[in-house]
Amino acid sequence: MMAPLLEVNNLTKRFDRRLPPVVNDVSFAIEPGEIFALLGPSGCGKTTSLRMVAGLESVDSGRIRMGGILLEGNGKPVPAENRGIGFVFQDYALFPHMTVNRNVGFGLRRLPRDERRRKVRRALDLVGLKASAEAMPFELSGGQQQRVALARALVAEPKLILLDEPFSNLDAVLRETTRVEVRNLLKSTGMTTLLVTHDQEEALSFADRLVVMNEGRIEQTGTPEEVYNRPRTAFVSRFLGRTNLIDGEARGCMAETVLGRIRLDRTIWGRVLVSLRPEHLTLRPWDERANRPPGVIVGRAFKGHDITYRIRFPDREWLVHTDNRTQFQTGDRALLAALEPGVVLDDPPDSVAVSTPPEPAEIAAGA
Amino acid sequence: MAVWLKSWRERRAPWMFVLPAALVALATLVPLAYLILQALDAEGQALREILWRRRNLILFWNTLRLVVGVLLVAAVIAFPLAWLTARTRLPWRWLVTMVGVLPLAIPGYVMAYALLGLGGNYGALAQWTGWAPPRLSGYWGAVFSIGLYTFPYLFLNLRTALMGMDPAQEDAARCLGAGSLETFFRVTLPQLRPAILAGSLIIGLYVLGDFGAVALMRFETFSQAIYTQYALAYDAVYASWLALLLLVFTGAVLVMEARLLRRTLLHKVGSGNRGKLGLLRLGWWAIPAWFFIGSVFLASVLVPVATIVSWLFQYPEGVRWVDAWSALRGSLTASVPAAFIAGALALPIAYLGVRYPTRSTRVLERSAYLAYATPPLALALAFTLFTYRFLPGIYQTLPLLIGVCALRYMAESVGPIRSALYQASPRMEEAARTLGCTPLAAFFRVIFPLVVKGLGVGTALVFLSVMKELPLTFLLSPLGFETLALNVWNFANEAMYAEAAPYALMLLVISLLFVGLLLFRERST
Known part of the structure; x- marks a missing residue:
């Protein structure tokens, strides 16, 4: 394993002494060439963390080290202009009084003119904007502005590039294609990247590894698959898509729950809180011989390749994704069954209200 | 049509x-x-x-250096004030805005009258303290009386421009390796250019047209010469020519401004605004900042008001x-x-x-x-x-x-x-x-x-x-x-400072009330 390029240790930042820290004891490390994401709802401290890495925000305590050089932590922070870290801002922050060419060449002033021109041309070529070199920023579309901002950051050959919600100002259609293009570009240049986003789909599809943050703290670190399939907390499981949370009495790798006996993802004893994603559940027809009472289908949304059902039991509702071959209608009675092992969460079982999974938007707004 | x-x-x-x-x-x-x-x-x-006539050249040179001098005074005052209100976390910033706007209520000729009434052996300073500094007049008198009155035009333009600018641009420049001075000169200042031009244009036009202050300060400019030619020498033809020369001068200023402005098309790109995060904490620097703000307020508002009030009490036989x-x-x-x-x-x-x-x-x-x-x-x-x-x-x-x-x-x-x-x-x-x-x-x-x-x-x-x-x-x-204005000027022009005082005071009270009202309205919306 290579030494990490960026190491952040116990980073803490407080804006107001009366309030809890905005960034609270945050630590992570990024490998060279890796795309790393900070994911969390707005106000969770992810952008502040990013700005501290860039040197745009002062650090209260903690250390930031890049390539063996201490950027923060000995009381003498390296100023932003000497860090060699590129930054692509949410609103791109292009200089409106300069052409695309001069925007991109801004950071190369100390190079001889010919070399500067060559580099600018290559950077614009890389982002596919050679034709717009003499345009003013306002003449470009949002997607083009974004690519200029990227070229401007890349052309200075930084060791690390920071992206602050880079796709949030693009419309939905453009966002997906731009995301793929930018990811390919970053990977082809081998650029180490730190991305901040509140969009879970963006983080899961864009990053090699990610950190989920909530209220200034790190909830979980891991690859997208790990974080999605094995969330460690109720917050993570809800923030990354929808989930059903249930109580259970664990006995080793099984637990007794309202669904009957289900498998668990690890061995544990005692009362536990378990997360079951809707797609890890399925519906079975109910008949008189079943030893459990049935639920009633109260909602059915056909989405083409799958169907989302809401099924009501006396105590609560459940969310289930099935393939499009199941044929239940609203009002039918059915039983629930788990297809995959339940994921045991670290939260104590009574700390989280076990109820209908809310929409992800509601979690983001409430957090 | x-x-x-x-x-x-x-x-x-x-x-x-x-x-x-x-x-x-x-x-x-x-x-x-x-x-x-x-x-x-x-x-x-x-x-x-x-x-x-050689006189035309002198008039031209005087008018030009008056414009330059007034613009310099205005810039020295307006830049720091605008920056303090738009970019720092200084408490009571609306008060600073007040300081930047209120002087508009004190016209140049009242300022000139106050400055004339302040110094000298019988001046207000001599009455208060016994110290009689020489009276400010001529070029410097005109520069200060007009500069202290007109700097708000530059201040307001700069403040709006600074507030509208995206602070992320300055962050972006720093991430690209520019230090804070370089950032100011390559990113901030070029974008302030339209505001500087707009403010300077208003001030420049005002200086070209001002008659009251320069006449009281006995400083000869085109405007003042037109008045002398027409009203005292009854020479309509020469007065018309002077007016024409002044119009050409004004036209040249307008053309120059338009040319300078032509290539600066500023559109804010993108839509983000970090709001309060971009504001600077001053810490101990707040002390010199308030000292500066206080001096500006003292010179532009307090001194003229106090001078006028003190002359009011010298009125020979009761106001x-x-x-x-x-x-x-x-x-x-x-x-x-x-x-x-x-x-x-x-x-x-x-x-x-x-x-x-x-x-x-x-x-x-x-x-x-x-x-x-x-x-x-x-x-x-x-x-x-x-x-x-x-x-x-x-x-x-x-x-x-x-x-x-x-x-x-x-x-x-x-x-x-x-x-x-x-x-x-x-x-x-x-x-x-x-x-x-x-x-x-x-x-x-x-x-x-x-x-x-x-x-x-x-x-x-x-x-x-x-x-x-x-x-x-x-x-x-x-x-x-x-009118109030006519009487202030006429008495001040005859050095009858006490007689001018009640008119000046009345004018100031009305102006200050109105400016205050407009400011208050802006603040409440």
Whole structure:
């Protein structure tokens, strides 16, 4: 394993002494060439963390080290202009009084003119904007502005590039294609990247590894698959898509729950809180011989390749994704069954209200 | 008229909006044209004598260095103030904004009178402290009295520009390796250029036209020379030539400004704003900051007010407030009607510019600003000569004075009306039309109620300007007509500082009240 390029240790930042820290004891490390994401709802401290890495925000305590050089932590922070870290801002922050060419060449002033021109041309070529070199920023579309901002950051050959919600100002259609293009570009240049986003789909599809943050703290670190399939907390499981949370009495790798006996993802004893994603559940027809009472289908949304059902039991509702071959209608009675092992969460079982999974938007707004 | 407008574009501006705008343009252009004709009337030999006088060069040099000096004073005050209000977390920032705006209430000639009354053996300072520094006069006197009065124009422009700028741009520059000085010179300053130009233009035009302060300070400029030639030497031809030279000077300034501005098209790109995060904490630097703010307030507001009040107590036989009241009545009879007429003229012009932005309406709009850009003494001279020759019925009458004041200061009320109009979407008017309103009815039932506040602000600005107005009143007022401004200047010009005090105080109280009111309104919205 290579030494990490960026190491952040116990980073803490407080804006107001009366309030809890905005960034609270945050630590992570990024490998060279890796795309790393900070994911969390707005106000969770992810952008502040990013700005501290860039040197745009002062650090209260903690250390930031890049390539063996201490950027923060000995009381003498390296100023932003000497860090060699590129930054692509949410609103791109292009200089409106300069052409695309001069925007991109801004950071190369100390190079001889010919070399500067060559580099600018290559950077614009890389982002596919050679034709717009003499345009003013306002003449470009949002997607083009974004690519200029990227070229401007890349052309200075930084060791690390920071992206602050880079796709949030693009419309939905453009966002997906731009995301793929930018990811390919970053990977082809081998650029180490730190991305901040509140969009879970963006983080899961864009990053090699990610950190989920909530209220200034790190909830979980891991690859997208790990974080999605094995969330460690109720917050993570809800923030990354929808989930059903249930109580259970664990006995080793099984637990007794309202669904009957289900498998668990690890061995544990005692009362536990378990997360079951809707797609890890399925519906079975109910008949008189079943030893459990049935639920009633109260909602059915056909989405083409799958169907989302809401099924009501006396105590609560459940969310289930099935393939499009199941044929239940609203009002039918059915039983629930788990297809995959339940994921045991670290939260104590009574700390989280076990109820209908809310929409992800509601979690983001409430957090 | 409607025909050629139609040829410019299909959607024709309604005549009831075009007509007032066209009238305003004509009313300004015709007398100015006559002034030029009058000047060209001079014989060849006489003309050569007029043009090659050494005095013209001196006047030119004096006017130029006055403009430069005033701009420097204004910049030194306005830059730090604007930066403090827009970019720092200094507490009580609205107070700093006050300090930056209130001096507008103290006209240049009152400032000049106060500075003259401050120093010297019998000055206010000598009375308070026994210390009698030499009296400030001449070039430096003129520079400070006008600079302390006009710096708010630069301050307001800079403040708006600084607040509108995206702080992420400065962060971006730093991430690209630029230090804070480099960032300021390569990113911040270039974007302030339009604001600097706009503020400097207003100040420059004011300096070119100012007569009261320079005359009191005994500093010769074009404007002051026009007055001397016309009112004291009765030489209309030379006065016209001086006015013409001043117009050329003004035109050159306007052209220069337009050229400098041409390549700076500033659009904010993107939409993010980090708001409070971008503001700087001053820490201990707040102490020198407040010291600076306090000094500006002391020099621009406290000193003139205190000087005037102290002279008031020296009044030989008790203050004769009766005279002051009658002068106030004179001021009001000119400024109240002028303000309303200006508002009524500005409304259609602003409406045309916002709703029908074609080349022809832009020409009309520009010509409405012509009177504002014309130095007031040149404008007054043009109207005097024109009415004397062609409309003797209104020569030196109150209606003429009111009309010319309205014409000149109307430009000040276009801005607030226009901003209000931008809030009123054309969709609303279209909705009213589909509900059965004629264009005029739609305007009065839907748009007018929305712009009435902007109209109020615009009218108040004109009222304030006409109250403080001096040069137009000098040449155009009927015989025996008195205003506060005239009396302040006349007494101060004779070094009768005590006699000038009640008029000056009354003028200041009214101006300060109005400026305070406008500020308060801006703060509450």
